[in-house]
Amino acid sequence: MTNNIITVASDNDGKSIWKFFVGELKPRGKWLTPFNIISIPIMILGLVLIVIRFWKGIGSITNLTQEVPWGLWIGFDVVTGVAFAGGAYVLTFIVYILNVKKYHSIVRVTVLNGFLAYVFYAGALLLDLGRPWNVINPIIGNNFGTSSVLFLVAWHFMLYMLAELIEFSPAIAEWLGARRVRKILSSMTIAAVIFGITLSILHQSGLGALYLMAKEKIHPLWYSEFIPVLFVVSSVFAGLSMVIFEGAISHRVFFNQISEENHKKQHSILMGLSKICAVAMFAYFFLKTLVFIHDKHWNLLMTPMGYWFLVEIIGFVLIPMFMFYYNSRRGNILYIRIAAILTMLGIIINRLNVTVIGFKWDAPNHYYPSWMEIVVTLAVIFTEIWIFRWIVTRMPVLRDSPKWVHDEK
Amino acid sequence: MGLDRRNFLKTMGVAGFTFLAGRSLASDLPDEADVEFKALLYDSTKCIGCRACESACAEANGLPEPQDEMTAGVERKTTETQRCVINAYAYGDTEIYSRHQCMHCNEPACVAACLTQAMYKTKEGPVIWRADKCMGCRYCMVSCPFDVPKFEYHSPNPIIQKCDMCYNRQKEGKIPACAENCPAEALIFGTRRELLAEARRRIAENPDLYQPIIYGENIAGGTSSLSVASVPFEELGFETNIQKTSYPALSKGFLYSVPSVFVLVPPLLLGIYEANKDKNLEEEAHD
Numbered sequence: 001m002t003n004n005i006i007t008v009a010s011d012n013d014g015k016s017i018w019k020f021f022v023g024e025l026k027p028r029g030k031w032l033t034p035f036n037i038i039s040i041p042i043m044i045l046g047l048v049l050i051v052i053r054f055w056k057g058i059g060s061i062t063n064l065t066q067e068v069p070w071g072l073w074i075g076f077d078v079v080t081g082v083a084f085a086g087g088a089y090v091l092t093f094i095v096y097i098l099n100v101k102k103y104h105s106i107v108r109v110t111v112l113n114g115f116l117a118y119v120f121y122a123g124a125l126l127l128d129l130g131r132p133w134n135v136i137n138p139i140i141g142n143n144f145g146t147s148s149v150l151f152l153v154a155w156h157f158m159l160y161m162l163a164e165l166i167e168f169s170p171a172i173a174e175w176l177g178a179r180r181v182r183k184i185l186s187s188m189t190i191a192a193v194i195f196g197i198t199l200s201i202l203h204q205s206g207l208g209a210l211y212l213m214a215k216e217k218i219h220p221l222w223y224s225e226f227i228p229v230l231f232v233v234s235s236v237f238a239g240l241s242m243v244i245f246e247g248a249i250s251h252r253v254f255f256n257q258i259s260e261e262n263h264k265k266q267h268s269i270l271m272g273l274s275k276i277c278a279v280a281m282f283a284y285f286f287l288k289t290l291v292f293i294h295d296k297h298w299n300l301l302m303t304p305m306g307y308w309f310l311v312e313i314i315g316f317v318l319i320p321m322f323m324f325y326y327n328s329r330r331g332n333i334l335y336i337r338i339a340a341i342l343t344m345l346g347i348i349i350n351r352l353n354v355t356v357i358g359f360k361w362d363a364p365n366h367y368y369p370s371w372m373e374i375v376v377t378l379a380v381i382f383t384e385i386w387i388f389r390w391i392v393t394r395m396p397v398l399r400d401s402p403k404w405v406h407d408e409k
Numbered sequence: 410m411g412l413d414r415r416n417f418l419k420t421m422g423v424a425g426f427t428f429l430a431g432r433s434l435a436s437d438l439p440d441e442a443d444v445e446f447k448a449l450l451y452d453s454t455k456c457i458g459c460r461a462c463e464s465a466c467a468e469a470n471g472l473p474e475p476q477d478e479m480t481a482g483v484e485r486k487t488t489e490t491q492r493c494v495i496n497a498y499a500y501g502d503t504e505i506y507s508r509h510q511c512m513h514c515n516e517p518a519c520v521a522a523c524l525t526q527a528m529y530k531t532k533e534g535p536v537i538w539r540a541d542k543c544m545g546c547r548y549c550m551v552s553c554p555f556d557v558p559k560f561e562y563h564s565p566n567p568i569i570q571k572c573d574m575c576y577n578r579q580k581e582g583k584i585p586a587c588a589e590n591c592p593a594e595a596l597i598f599g600t601r602r603e604l605l606a607e608a609r610r611r612i613a614e615n616p617d618l619y620q621p622i623i624y625g626e627n628i629a630g631g632t633s634s635l636s637v638a639s640v641p642f643e644e645l646g647f648e649t650n651i652q653k654t655s656y657p658a659l660s661k662g663f664l665y666s667v668p669s670v671f672v673l674v675p676p677l678l679l680g681i682y683e684a685n686k687d688k689n690l691e692e693e694a695h696d
Contacts, residue, residue, distance in 0.1 A: 054565060055565060056563065056565065057561065057562055057563040057564045057565055057567060058562050058567070059562025059563045060562075060563060062562075064562060066486075066488075066489075066550070066556065066559050066560065067556055069547035069550040069551055069560060070547065070551055093678075096682070097678050097681050097682045097685070098681065098685055099682075099685035099686065128546070129544050129545045129546055130543075130544070130545020130546075130547065130560060130561075130567040131540075131543055131544050131545035131566070131567065132544065132545070133544075134525065134527075134541070134542060134543060134544040134545070135544050137525040137542050137544060138524045138525050138544075143525040143526045143527070143542050144526070145523045145524040145525055145526045147520075147521045147657065147664070148521060148522055148523055148524040148548070149522075149660050149663065149664065150522065150524045150546065150548045151524035152664070152667060154524060190682060193678075194675050194678045194679060194682070195675070197674070197678055198670065198671060198674045198675050198678070201670060201674060202667055202670055202671070205663070206663070209660055209663040209664075210548070210551075211551070212659045212660040212663065213518045213521070213522060213551075213552040213554075213656045213657070213659050213660055214551055214552060215554070215652065215656070215659060216554060216650045216651065216652075217551075217554075225659070225662070228663050
């Protein structure tokens, strides 16, 4: 089957483009997989809930209150999701700027993951907007709220999506067999990468800076003027842990897409990534300790929120950090994957502590997401995975580029 | 006319500066000097708890008449249909009242947060909300330290509800409905400067009655909603865990770093890229 796709993609010059698209839209492979059986009902239910939300208002399916106006959809979908998408800017930096060839085979899938994450999580942001038809206001320029961190974040999301699309576009051109277009698009890669890394640094930190004005609302163990720096540093290992996690799944699910050579490289790539994670986590831990000491919150440590803080720092930063470090030397892939999962849980916990759990922690009525908010979130994630799977099985993302690409070089 | 080099440069400099900064310098300054921030002063010691201001507010803004009972000690809050509230607190035989509404900060967090300029600080002082611009992101609610903006969660076309100090009435030369309808003169309207002087005078003349604090003079960088009372403000449901300096200043450092990052990071990356390019050639030669 794999060979078949490659021939279609490389030899379709003479064929009708319309026939090609129709062919590509058809589902491939088995239909009743466990993933499909779980995801389809949730996606349908999510769609129904979204219809209700636009018909009856945001309060009809969420537990948001006047005091807690941002809940799971912002705290998890947007703030956490974007941190996980950080792997794209880290890897493009390593591969294109530092010119480390070793990681080249995983850069495309990471960029695709990042791009889809932004498309879907920014999409989830639209669900959370009360008056989404006015979303054009800050874009077309009649109302630039330039003093707003959210303005910056919104623009950076849009521009970064464009940068990632450009970074990924050679794969689309290879799929369509458009040789000249591919050449033009791939010549834009470096510019897109440089632009994309700059944007990423700014909006990863910007997501933290969003909460700077909520000074008294966030628990003092999590509020600090260094939230932006902490967010951008943690996005490095959040993104790379996602790359490790996603790689573990891709290598099983899309086994036949990956060339033998790249299968062999996998081990060395994992060791490298886990070393980078360990170093980034150490920097993060160091910074977090400095902030803690500087803010003099020792008295808060012996409270329930203080214990929770220690669980986050020790259980989900220090422990995975050591796991990454030791196993990058010993070469134990299983432990690296477990460390990646722990790190990801730690990122989820950290982002939710700032945005939801620690937000108005002292209020009499606390916000808990409704089951409907969770279903919509899952529906968004599943839809993203569906699109990801569709692209990976058609375009040269995990598998090597068609032969003509190498011939032309 | 002898125009030496030094003077010439000076003139050019001034002209250039005026040209660059021209619009804001030339047009706004004289106007803004004429206009002072308007404000409301609430004197809790004069308030009789009649809630006429609540009704007048509802009527002036086309909102439903408040129906809920006022019970001593029960803290009512502004809602998506009510822009101001009077609450009662029992002290021995008497009741002491407090009034809550939008603070109309001098440097409002909600305005700094708004990415569409829907929340807007008018030059007269009121902070207003403009429906045609708002996209309903609720970042103003996240940022407001007083939790003032209220959102209609159960509407497909939701609005943000908050006091706008009757901005439209002010433009017609009228005063806010609440101050106009207060029978006890507990709520008065004027310029912020006049009202601060008046509040100070009352405290100075009657130090035994008043707490020596004007709520709103300094908190959050100063507000246009001022209050004086006979008991500490935290006992009257006023938010006292508020910093004295302005809230937008908290994200200023981050926003100011953005241009530097934008200018400095790309050339740095380009430099590293160029430096590593040779390795590329070398490796290709090995292939």
